[in-house]
Amino acid sequence: MTADTLLEELITFLRIPSISTDPDHSADVRRAAEWVRAAIIKAGLPNAELIEGQGNPLVYAEWTGAPGKPTILLYGHYDVQPPDPLDEWKSPPFEPEVRGDNIYARGAADDKGQVIILIKAVERLMREDGKLPVNIKFLIEGEEEISGDHIDSYVQANPARLQCDAAVICDTEMFAPGMPTLCVGLRGIVYGEIHVQGADHDLHSGVYGGAAPNPMQAVAEIICALKDRDGRILIPGFYGNVTPPSEKEREAWARLPFDVEDYKTKEVGVKDLVGEPGVPLFERLWARPTFEVHGIRGGFTGEGAKTVIPAKAVAKVSTRLVADQDPVAAVEKIKTAVAAACPRGVTAEFKLIHAAAPSLVNPDNLYIEKSAEAMAEIFGQPTVYIRSGGSIPIVGVFDLSLHAPSVMMGFGLPDDNLHAPNEKMHLPNIYRGVDAMCAYFRKLGA
Amino acid sequence: MTADTLLEELITFLRIPSISTDPDHSADVRRAAEWVRAAIIKAGLPNAELIEGQGNPLVYAEWTGAPGKPTILLYGHYDVQPPDPLDEWKSPPFEPEVRGDNIYARGAADDKGQVIILIKAVERLMREDGKLPVNIKFLIEGEEEISGDHIDSYVQANPARLQCDAAVICDTEMFAPGMPTLCVGLRGIVYGEIHVQGADHDLHSGVYGGAAPNPMQAVAEIICALKDRDGRILIPGFYGNVTPPSEKEREAWARLPFDVEDYKTKEVGVKDLVGEPGVPLFERLWARPTFEVHGIRGGFTGEGAKTVIPAKAVAKVSTRLVADQDPVAAVEKIKTAVAAACPRGVTAEFKLIHAAAPSLVNPDNLYIEKSAEAMAEIFGQPTVYIRSGGSIPIVGVFDLSLHAPSVMMGFGLPDDNLHAPNEKMHLPNIYRGVDAMCAYFRKLGA
Numbered sequence: 001m002t003a004d005t006l007l008e009e010l011i012t013f014l015r016i017p018s019i020s021t022d023p024d025h026s027a028d029v030r031r032a033a034e035w036v037r038a039a040i041i042k043a044g045l046p047n048a049e050l051i052e053g054q055g056n057p058l059v060y061a062e063w064t065g066a067p068g069k070p071t072i073l074l075y076g077h078y079d080v081q082p083p084d085p086l087d088e089w090k091s092p093p094f095e096p097e098v099r100g101d102n103i104y105a106r107g108a109a110d111d112k113g114q115v116i117i118l119i120k121a122v123e124r125l126m127r128e129d130g131k132l133p134v135n136i137k138f139l140i141e142g143e144e145e146i147s148g149d150h151i152d153s154y155v156q157a158n159p160a161r162l163q164c165d166a167a168v169i170c171d172t173e174m175f176a177p178g179m180p181t182l183c184v185g186l187r188g189i190v191y192g193e194i195h196v197q198g199a200d201h202d203l204h205s206g207v208y209g210g211a212a213p214n215p216m217q218a219v220a221e222i223i224c225a226l227k228d229r230d231g232r233i234l235i236p237g238f239y240g241n242v243t244p245p246s247e248k249e250r251e252a253w254a255r256l257p258f259d260v261e262d263y264k265t266k267e268v269g270v271k272d273l274v275g276e277p278g279v280p281l282f283e284r285l286w287a288r289p290t291f292e293v294h295g296i297r298g299g300f301t302g303e304g305a306k307t308v309i310p311a312k313a314v315a316k317v318s319t320r321l322v323a324d325q326d327p328v329a330a331v332e333k334i335k336t337a338v339a340a341a342c343p344r345g346v347t348a349e350f351k352l353i354h355a356a357a358p359s360l361v362n363p364d365n366l367y368i369e370k371s372a373e374a375m376a377e378i379f380g381q382p383t384v385y386i387r388s389g390g391s392i393p394i395v396g397v398f399d400l401s402l403h404a405p406s407v408m409m410g411f412g413l414p415d416d417n418l419h420a421p422n423e424k425m426h427l428p429n430i431y432r433g434v435d436a437m438c439a440y441f442r443k444l445g446a
Numbered sequence: 447m448t449a450d451t452l453l454e455e456l457i458t459f460l461r462i463p464s465i466s467t468d469p470d471h472s473a474d475v476r477r478a479a480e481w482v483r484a485a486i487i488k489a490g491l492p493n494a495e496l497i498e499g500q501g502n503p504l505v506y507a508e509w510t511g512a513p514g515k516p517t518i519l520l521y522g523h524y525d526v527q528p529p530d531p532l533d534e535w536k537s538p539p540f541e542p543e544v545r546g547d548n549i550y551a552r553g554a555a556d557d558k559g560q561v562i563i564l565i566k567a568v569e570r571l572m573r574e575d576g577k578l579p580v581n582i583k584f585l586i587e588g589e590e591e592i593s594g595d596h597i598d599s600y601v602q603a604n605p606a607r608l609q610c611d612a613a614v615i616c617d618t619e620m621f622a623p624g625m626p627t628l629c630v631g632l633r634g635i636v637y638g639e640i641h642v643q644g645a646d647h648d649l650h651s652g653v654y655g656g657a658a659p660n661p662m663q664a665v666a667e668i669i670c671a672l673k674d675r676d677g678r679i680l681i682p683g684f685y686g687n688v689t690p691p692s693e694k695e696r697e698a699w700a701r702l703p704f705d706v707e708d709y710k711t712k713e714v715g716v717k718d719l720v721g722e723p724g725v726p727l728f729e730r731l732w733a734r735p736t737f738e739v740h741g742i743r744g745g746f747t748g749e750g751a752k753t754v755i756p757a758k759a760v761a762k763v764s765t766r767l768v769a770d771q772d773p774v775a776a777v778e779k780i781k782t783a784v785a786a787a788c789p790r791g792v793t794a795e796f797k798l799i800h801a802a803a804p805s806l807v808n809p810d811n812l813y814i815e816k817s818a819e820a821m822a823e824i825f826g827q828p829t830v831y832i833r834s835g836g837s838i839p840i841v842g843v844f845d846l847s848l849h850a851p852s853v854m855m856g857f858g859l860p861d862d863n864l865h866a867p868n869e870k871m872h873l874p875n876i877y878r879g880v881d882a883m884c885a886y887f888r889k890l891g892a
Contacts, residue, residue, distance in 0.1 A: 147751060187652060191751040200715035204865065205738045206633060206836030209766055210677070210730035213720045216739035216761075220666035221675060229667060229789055231656070269646035274659045274791040284656035292651040293662035294754050299741030300762060305593060305637040305799050307764060307836075308740050315662075316746060318753060320655055343675055345720040353751050390652030390753075419650065 006120055006430070007098070009039065013078075013112050014096040014105040020056060020079035020146045029142050032078040033057045036140050039119050044126030048138070055150035056142030063122075064135045069445050070367075071135035073164040073404065074122075075394060076115035076171055077144035080107035081419045088421035102424040109416040113425035114170040114433070115140060117411060121437035133445025137164055141394075144171075147354055151394060156401050166367035167398045168440075170433075172410025175386050176257055177426070180375030180436070182368060183408035185286060185387030186395055188321035188358035190330050194222055194338055196313045198346045202299075203309040213345025215313035216299055222348055223315060225341035226334075227291045231275045231284075233319070235337040238289065241324045243360075245287045252385060253282040267414065286387035290320045320358075320389060327355035356393035361405050367444070371407045374440035378432050409436070452566055452876070453544070455485065459524075459558050460542040460551040466502060466525035466592045475588050478524040479503045482586050485565050490572030491584070501596035502588030509568075510581045515891050516813075517581035519610040519850065520568075521840060522561035522617055523590035526553035527865045534867035548870040555862035559871035560616040560879070561586060563857060567883035579891025583610055587840075590617070593800055597840060602847050612813035613844045614886075616879075618856025621832050622703060623872070626821030626882070628814060629854035631732060631833030632841055634767035634804035636776050640668060640784055642759045644792045648745075649755040659791025661759035662745055668794055669761060671787035672780075673737045677721045677730075679765070681783040684735065687770045689806075691733045698831060699728040713860065732833035736766045766835065773801035802839035807851050813890070817853050820886035824878050855882070 018032035019025040033050055036059045040048040048061035056079065064071070083093035083106045091097035096105035103113070118138070125132050139162065141151040155162055174181040196215040203212050227233050245253070260281065264273050275284040294317065299310035321330055335350045342348035361368060363385055372383035388408075395406040411433035417423045464478035465471040479496055482505045486494040494507035502525065510517070529539035529552045537543035542551035549559070564584070571578050585608065587597040601608055620627040642661040649658050673679050691699070706727065710719050721730040740763065745756035767776055781796045788794035807814060809831055818829035834854075841852040857879035863869045 189652070189753070191753070198716060201866070203714065204836065205736070205740065205764060206635070206766060206834070208714060208731070209736035209738050209835060210721045210734055211719045211727055212714050213716060213718070214738055216741065217669060217673065220669040220739065223663060223666040224670045227663065268649065268654060268658050270644060270659060270791055271793075272659065272791040273657045274789075275656045281657055285654070288656055290651070290655035292655050292660055292753075292755055293666065293745070294651065294752060295662065295745030295747040295756065296742040297747035299739070301741040301743035301760070305762075305764070306740060307635070307637070307738075309738055310741065314747070316751075318651060318751070320652060343720075345716055345718040347717075388652070389655060390650065420647070 006116065007427070010103065010113060010116050011096045013116065014103070014107055015094055017094045018079050018107070018142065019082050020143055020148070021082055029056050029079055033059055033142055036078050036115065040138055043119050043123035045122070045138070051154060053150050053154060055148045058142070058151055058154060059138065059140040061138040062136065063132055065131055066133065066135050066445060069134045070165040071137065071163065072441070072444065073137045073139055073162060073167040073398070073402070074118045075139055075167055075169045076118055077111045077141045078115060079142040079145050080112070081110065081145050085421060090422055098427070101427050103427055104422055104424045106423050108423050108425035109412040110418045110423065111144065111171045113430055114411060117430055117433035117437055118168070118170050120434045121441065124434065125438055125441060133442050137162060147393070152397050155397050159401050162402055164402060164404050167402070167404050167406045169392060169395065169406050169408045170410060171392065172388060172408045173412035173414060173416065174410065174429070175384055177413055178379060179381060180379040180383040181410070182363070182372055182383055182385050183388050183410065184363050184368065184385050185323065185360045186358060186392050187286070187389050188325065188327055188356045188396070189318055189391040190321065190327055190334065190352065190355045191318040192334070192350055192352045194219060194315040194317055194348060194350055196222070196346050196348045197311065198309070199311050202311050205307040205309045208309055212309050213343070214309050215346050216296070216310060218343045218346045218348065219296060219313040219315045221343050222338055222341045223293055226337055230277055233289060233291050235333050237333055238330070241326065242289060243323050245283060250283070253280070256282070256384060256386070285389040287322050289322055289325060291317065293317050320391065323358045323360040325358060327357050331355060356391050357396040359395045359399060359406070365405055367405055367407050370443040371409050371440050374443055375409065375436045378436040378439055409440070452562065453873070456549065456559060456562050457542045459562065460549070460553055461540055463540045464525050464553070464588065465528050466589055466594070467528055475502050475525055479505055479588055482524050482561065486584055489565050489569035491568070494584070497600060499596050499600060501594045504588070504597055504600060505584065505586040507584040508582065509578055511577055512579065512581050512891060515580045516611040517583065517609065518887070518890065519583045519585055519608060519613040519844070519848070520564045521585055521613055521615045522564055523557045523587045524561060525588040525591050526556070526558070527591050529867070531867060536868055544873070547873050549873055550868055550870045552869055554869050554871035555858040556864045556869065557590065557617045559876055560857060563876055563879035563883055564614070564616050566880045567887065570880065571884055571887060579888050583608060593839070598843050601843050605847050608848055610848060610850050613848070613850050613852045615838060615841065615852050615854045616856060617838065618834060618854045619858035619860060619862065620856065620875070621830055623859055624825060625827060626825040626829040627856070628809070628818055628829055628831050629834050629856065630809050630814065630831050631769065631806045632804060632838050633732070633835055634771065634773055634802045634842070635764055635837040636767065636773055636780065636798065636801045637764040638780070638796055638798045640665060640761040640763055640794060640796055642668070642792050642794045643757065644755070645757050648757050651753040651755045654755055658755050659789070660755050661792050662742070662756060664789045664792045664794065665742060665759040665761045667789050668784055668787045669739055672783055676723055679735060679737050681779050683779055684776070687772065688735060689769050691729060696729070699726070702728070702830060702832070731835040733768050735768055735771060737763065739763050766837070767804045769804045769806040771804060773803050777801060802837050803842040805841045805845060805852070811851055813851055813853050816889040817855050817886050820889055821855065821882045824882040824885055855886070
């Protein structure tokens with residue numbers, strides 16, 4: 001394998017519009033699964049198969065020819081986000097284009113450009129040695145972008161087949177260019193809707209304003225009762241199980257190279273950063289729960305003026321959870337708080353859409369340590385440990401069902417435009433990612 | 447003219463889908479204008495014409511053969527609301543169907559079934575007497591449902607042509623079946639949008655939650671800062687020019703036949719009526735300002751879960767104004783209050799869409815008194831004086847530009863389903879409306 005063949009293959013992979021949110025692309029999603037299966041077979045694991053079930057197929061393959069050596073589960077996903085808004089792309093999202101050191105396409109970094117790192121590392125080791133230094137199980141899914149639960153239910157139902165010592169998740173990013181990074185903590189999530197019902201039909205605001213309850217006003221009142229102006233969550237008991245980061249972790253975060261002014265104006269694009277007063281930025285992002293409103297449905301939002309008191313309002317909301325908050329307990333607290341905050345004249349109810357537990361990996365374990373060593377060697381500087389504010393629910397599933405720690409070795413960059421136009425992947429990170437993954441497997445098998 | 451020919455003609459009028467909000471129906475809107483023009487010519491005013499301008503045509507006609515007698519401007523509108531949701535109609539909205547004493551069709555009560563009262567009253571008097579007891583000017587518009595300003599600008603520009611002693615607005619309803627009603631007060635309105643801008647692009651709530659301001663949360667905070675949980679408006683100085691109703695008016699309202707339980711459960715369809723504590727219902731509806739949120743645009747409101755912190759949120763809001771609140775001053779107060787309530791990290795601005803002054807007609811004037819007498823004679827019971835919580839902006843224009851009081855003689859009923867499926871008009875109210883209008887003109891000309 002040369003760099004050029006990797007690039008050619010990546011381009012064929014990126015050309016497949018495997019948009020899992022769009023039913024019109026279901027054939028493309030399957031094509032992407034077949035592409036992954038074929039690539040893994042080519043890498044030297046002829047038993048690669050598609051596991052069918054409700055939803056999109058899983059790609060599974062295993063190589064267990066290293067008895068007594070660790071078994072590593074390799075995770076990634078072959079589905080991608082929709083490319084909208086299309087007119088903001090400089091080159092079409094499914095016609096990959098190399099500009100400078102980057103390749104631009106939907107899925108370049110999230111996650112096809114990282115899935116190919118896993119496959120090509122295995123391919124290189126098989127070609128060079130005719131075998132692998134560790135046992136490997138590939139498990140690549142096609143529903144990451146729609147929070148599908150095919151993989152969850154399969155993992156829960158097949159712990160023996162998937163038994164492993166650690167899982168490698170290749171779907172995260174480096175803290176800064178050139179800086180090898182291990183993500184050791186993820187926030188969990190509770191995502192749901194606050195349904196507020198007023199009258200049994202829409203009402204004219206002139207005729208009934210002053211007598212009829214307004215669910216739009218009510219949902220605003222409920223939202224304000226759940227979080228204060230400083231960003232503190234007001235849901236009773238919500239902070240009860242929040243474990244603060246260790247002093248060592250806090251100090252490490254404070255040493256990360258970081259330009260807050262750049263972050264504020266260029267990355268986030270705001271005039272002021274906000275959040276809980278007195279809590280440092282990384283702690284707010286990685287180690288504190290949040291409450292966010294994503295949108296409010298109901299009533300009239302078109303052009304012009306329609307004088308309606310809507311019968312119903314629905315707020316899409318989520319909270320991020322941190323260790324050791326329990327999603328089930330959090331849902332109950334939210335339900336109670338929403339009911340308690342409900343104004344007169346309307347009914348209000350929180351309805352859960354999905355939830356995932358936070359996860360925190362103890363960095364003092366062999367699989368994390370060897371990963372840090374391997375990446376430090378390849379990138380030529382020490383590996384940093386960070387957390388992520390986002391959620392990767394499969395990490396919790398691997399923990400609970402397989403009792404396996406997850407090693408989040410990711411090679412994306414902060415400016416890769418995930419879920420946005422002009423998504424890219426830095427090509428040297430793919431090549432160095434393959435090198436690092438090979439070095440990691442060799443260390444684990446030594 | 448017999449009742450049957452009126453009904454036949456009304457059916458042809460109602461069959462025209464003159465939906466002014468929908469550009470696809472612009473030809474139908476014009477057809478409705480032509481229909482009105484032809485009907486007025488048939489009634490005996492051959493000079494009926496379409497006045498063209500920006501927007502839909504006005505239908506104008508005059509008969510000035512009664513020198514020394516009062517001149518009455520007759521107002522109505524030929525455009526209608528969209529019929530959605532279509533599947534809730536028992537008979538198609540533009541295929542009028544008589545069931546019992548009612549005719550069902552979009553526009554039956556709002557306002558084609560009332561426009562025809564004006565035309566048929568003139569037609570009957572012309573046929574019976576060969577002349578009218580008063581001078582008449584018809585001014586029928588086609589943009590009432592879209593708050594178009596063709597009529598406003600025409601009236602403002604042509605006060606001499608439209609000079610009159612009073613305007614009759616045939617576009618309101620009776621307080622209860624069989625109860626002749628004059629509406630002597632309307633609330634004004636300020637309708638606009640609160641624009642809240644956070645980051646310059648949408649953000650991932652996992653990655654940025656805890657640092658980035660959320661415009662959805664911010665707009666909720668602003669809304670809650672403008673009105674409290676009891677319905678009191680918190681905009682500084684907002685109640686300054688609110689004139690309370692007279693004791694006489696309050697007593698009259700308290701005597702109106704009214705079943706509050708029926709109103710609550712059947713008409714409004716809520717478990718509790720709300721509003722300012724200690725203020726009686728009709729005063730809340732007719733003589734107190736309100737603040738309502740109609741909808742909030744921005745972010746993600748579809749099915750499932752998208753973890754976005756939206757860059758922007760826009761709340762559509764309005765306040766109803768009562769005498770003697772000034773819309774221009776109200777807009778300034780809202781702007782100041784929105785700016786003052788803006789949380790850290792975002793910008794917030796109120797943008798006006800339209801405004802109209804409240805209006806209050808002194809019932810001690812000849813044109814109101816004679817109308818009350820005429821309706822009492824025809825309906826066989828005393829005319830009641832009410833106000834309306836809604837707004838009819840043209841009333842303010844007639845007042846300011848023509849110095850003419852408006853006489854709101856309307857023959858709709860509270861359950862006519864205006865702006866909703868299964869709109870209807872009670873046919874006996876049309877026939878008695880024609881009788882009452884004829885009696886009114888004769889009284890004014892006596």
